[in-house]
Amino acid sequence: MTYSIDEYIRDKIFIVEYPIRFGGLDLYSRMTIVKLYDGKLWLHSPCKLDVNLKSQIDSIGEIAYIVAPGNFHHLHVADLQKQYPNAETFLCPGLEKKRAELKFDWILGNRPDPHWGSEFEQVVIQGTRIINEVAFFHLSTKTLILVDLLENIGDDYTHDAGLLLQFWWKAIFHMWNNPKAAPEYQLGWGDKAVVKKALDKILSWDFGRIILAHGNLIESNAKAVAAKAWENVLHETQ
DSSP: OOOOOEEETHHHHHEEEEEEEETTEEEEEEEEEOTTTTTTTTEEEEHHHHHHHHHHHTTTTTEEEEEEOOOSSOTTTTHHHHHHHHHHEEOOOOHHTTTTOOOOEOOOOOSOOOTTTTEEEEEEEEESSSSSSEEEEEEETTEEEEESBBBBBBBTTTSSSHHHHIIIIIIIIIOBBSSBHHHHHHHSSSSSSHHHHHHHHHHHHHOSEOSSBBBBBBBBBHHHHHHHHHHHHHHHHH
């Protein structure tokens, strides 16, 4: 199957949606590419590239940074490294242990890397041993970029949601038509005081839209949607 790149914000942000199978569920994920001021490309949550998709990306610019932003968004990093051997790889904290064989240049932290420091804010969400991620805020487009910290699947989902996915999202996790963090977060947030501090930092950013890995993009009332999705952990630690 061939995937296509969509220009989300003119000459600044590009996205690719592609099907995945995880835990017996069929759903979609999303790769995000940001063109930096110097024209280089910052690639977030990489998917597998075929010849056609690689050609589309190369027509936009040079991939300089490969970012694995979460515990479950790393599967295709090695493939990208082979195709772009000059790109630097940045891992979410913990992936250096989970994927000890994976080569990398840097571990992501709470401060933007100097390579993109004038263009992003970022913060680590220390969830649990199972899941954590690094959230990014693209300043010039006021775009929050997440992977599993928020999922948005419901009646208006732009892809076919199978019966099994609907059952879990409706009956078990109450996430259908109700954006929430991924089930792995809901099962345990770890040190809630630490998590709350990071979530408060995210909510202090002036974002107007949210790109997420699973579900429809959030393009209106974005900050209110995020605050509601995280209200349990925010409230529990007050």
